[in-house]
Amino acid sequence: MADPDIDAETVGDAWLAIARSILRSGAPSRYDGLPILELENVAIRVRAPRSRDRIVDELGDPSRLAWMHANFTDFARVPALGDARSYASRLYAYGGTERDQVRWVIDRLRADPATRSATITTFEPLLDSSYIPCVSLLDFWIRDGALCQVVYAHSIDFGAKGYGNLVELAFLQETVAESLALPVGDLLFLVKSAHVYDTELAEMRRVIAAPALSA
Template identity: 40%
Template structure:
């Protein structure tokens, strides 16, 4: 596991990950969901801490693709299934109606209100009885109060930094802020652990154009 350090803002985290993949990543065939195998550039085992997150993020505003952003935002905010992901439940359904039974965010707020010092403020997006063809990329989210600030720890089995990963981070931050506001505490850091950080060959030109512009500012 390689720790890429502590960075300011989600946009800088996105660029840091992309630079690392371009400079240190390996070309490989990436097999993810059932029947999918595509060429990627990938790093296995990275972590990163993001501090001082503020939205809107100027780097994301400059380089985002609106269609990508809207798709992932809908995934995190609209209950139901996602056609493109083998009709798996959306992140919103997994978070607010887990296994059609539990609002995990409401449960988490209640748990933290009862005990700010709990080491078990943990939720998951993995629904093992139904998640077979598609296993969620953002797999486990954990929260920890440190110095009266709410930190988030996120384990991601896989994130595509050439396409929608930056939107995942934005939506995760919004969840962090919502929970912090509900328990009347300051927002802390976001700590990422990513098993597979990659981008697909189809996005190679876009990635290199973004990095060329960003690195030469």
């Protein structure tokens, strides 16, 4: 594939790199009626995704990380998203059924390590009437003996939530890799709208300028 727009070692490196790019080159736009700076059709590669990340631990908001972790692990509906079904319920009980998509991916890759169709979705068209999940497609494959992941999102807020998305996607990748007794490979994150809300611009400039990052 062509070189990604962001090529980073860790999820923390990726978060700061895309945030810098948005602040430097993003175009003014609006999302849900709110002003943003936006980059379109961004490819972010993380070469060594890990769910525990020094940069995220140091600079991320613990409450936002906890909220995102609950979204990926708790089956309860999400009040902040209009009582939409959580990512956990979509991944592990798709469509309100007992269909565990993550287990299906593991079984599919175990049965055929060369498969290119271990692909699952969080989009539930028969249930999603207003909220459309930002992360909608997750594709797993084994390359060079490692478990890799390709993810598509229609939009990601890299001010308040993007680092949490990266952490939880890395955690999911670790889970699948561990079940297959494989090392974790790279994570490719394809984002149609990578943005920062205007209300977060000052905070993101502060985060990027943090002295500890230059150490």
